[in-house]
Amino acid sequence: MTGGSRSGLVDRHIAFLEALRAAGLPVSLAEDLDAVAALTALDWTDRTQVKEGYAATLVKRQVQRPIFEALFDLYFPRLVGSGVAGLDRADAEGQAGADASPVRDNGAALAEFREQLALALEAGDEQRLQELAAEMVGRFGAMPGRGPGLSSWSAYTAMQRVAPSELVDRIVAALLGEGLTQEEAERGAGRRVGAFTQRVEADARRRIAEEKGADHVANVALRPSIDRLDFSAARRSDLEEMRREIYPLARRLATRLTKEHHARRRGPLDFRRTVRASMSTGGVPITTHHRPKRPHRTELVVLCDVSGSVASFAQFTLLLVFALRDQFQKVRAFTFIDHVHEVTHHFTPGADVADVMADLAASTAHAALWGRTNYGRALTKFVEEHPDAVGPKTSLLVLGDARSNYSDLHEGVLRELAGTARHAWWLNPEHRRHWGTGDSAATTYGEIVPMVECRNLTQLAEFVHDLAL
Amino acid sequence: MTTVTWFAxxxxxxxxxxxxxxxxxxxxxxxSYLAGALEKPLLVEGPAGVGKTELAKAVARATGAELVRLQCYEGLDEARALYEWNYKKQLLRIQASQARSSDGDETWDATHDDIFTEDFLLTRPLLSAIRREEPTVLLIDEVDKTDIEVEGLLLEVLSDFQVTIPELGTISSTRRPFVVLTSNASRELSEAVKRRCLYLHLDYPDAEREREIVASQVPDLDDRVTRQLVATISRLRELELKKAPSIAESVDWARTLVALEIGDLDDKAIADTLGVILKHRSDHDRAVKELKLR
Incomplete structure (x- = not known):
């Protein structure tokens, strides 16, 4: 490994590691050296082996794997340019580049390409699909720039033009021919088109990286791993993935909490018993005796804003809190938009996550009279209709972005609630820098109850852990 | 130190x-190849029942090495993991020497030297694996179940493959064992342990590989039923279940179907045997609803 150290390979290796670190993977120097040792033991001609070698030595948490894959594709691309197929075509057409694009990209070419794509998708031919993805970005996703170095590639344009989702019916028909049921065929077709879309996106990233440098793309085009992704920035598929994370997360938290409760089980010194026991050792207190610690469990009241902008955040928090209900004495949950509605009964033990989510979504209607978020009104209604909910033993948790459409805030009501409760917190899913901007009442409310920024699963888990301890 | 090649x-x-x-x-x-070539421990994570423990056993079988297994649990301590002095035997030894010579004081030094020797040492899995001369696969199973203290103990063993016993001195391995640690990720292992290991995440296999696995484990099952079974399992994994069925469950299900002599996996057959693969009531209900079994 010492010879040829300036071949560019080491530079690339280090750039790759830097990118991983920038993306939040804790890659230490020791792991760096391990990776180098692994690479010397492996066959450089097999890209999968190199990737697995890197993965085994550098990626120690599965949630970080998607980031690793994306970065690996950037720094060690599968092919350069359009690959062999693209070159052949360019030769046949004579002059490649801007002049050739009308020939390579017209209605007939599009129709022909879609035909090929449909065939490949019907057959599920992975190798061919990979080639087609590269070709598709090359032909239909090029965005010619005004000058050299300004041209770029767009997966979005390519997808819009080729529109593989319109081919679903054909694939379904083909799968039905293989003897699958209608439902299975539809799912299979959806999955194939989805996988193809991802390939096209990856190929666009690869091409951009080639022109602008991998570092540039790594900074711009990568999404954070699922546990660090903002609730507000999550797509539909991300939300589903997050939902799958909730139970494992709750289990990890519960294990951690049980361990920490064990560690703190020893209560204050029992002076009388210690002195009594010291009689047998001649008055020297060799072993100390302690009072058993009272198991103290928090009673929790959760008050969630479920208006469109923060609904997903409220759902995750509710799910996590209820998954950990063993750690609390009692949990009650209320949702509001401009009216308050109790939702505790939806969370029966062992209930199905998807059902609970559906019930919650359905009950949103009860929480709204006019449908515009009004914190002041919701708080007043909460005190009026559920005066028994908050007592001196309860911890109050308010979830929401504190954006109240410039209505009356009734901060006095909140102050009263916070005074009655043992503890009160406000979880805000917005970035701290947006607090107090526009119609956000975060500063006003933040002065009454401590406001905590809670934008992703990691922050949420940390908060719930501290709450239950 | 002799170097063994585990895999070429x-x-x-x-x-x-x-x-x-x-x-x-x-x-x-x-x-697995890298773990052997770099002589580093291999940390395997993944859902229950995807073959983490089986991997260690398979490596042992494939290389003709012997498997030493340390099953971790809450409360596991040094005496159970590493070594322990056999104090009952030591007591007997002291009594025996006192009986021989009436003045025990003079022979105390001799006795002291005597009772801290190999004869009185009870080796536990970690020490046995280090001391073995023959190729050894050391399986540390469910390492996430242990306390943090045991992780600290593992650090010494895993980085240098040596153990210090105050009375005997430091014992180093003559031949590094192939170490496999498995974890269900019920808690995050410390960075220090992870840093010393190679990491492998085992996940549910794709349909084709799962079919091969089921076919090789349960050869009696009809090929058509195997395909149906694998298709149903992969459909179930897409649902939001508390515990998705893993390979172990697939294989169990295949065995069940063979035992019940079910030749066609239709809706009724699935509904009747669903208990083999799904272990939560809410999962059951969801599967019945989504697969439209009833």
């Missing part, structure tokens, strides 16, 4: 694991 290449690893009945994907075979 990833392809060799894949082939030899296949011979002993473990179908490894490229990631598994590459990582």
């Amino acid at each position: 290449s990833p392809a060799d690893a894949s082939e030899r694991l296949h011979e002993v009945g473990y179908l490894a994907d490229p990631a598994t075979s590459t990582t």
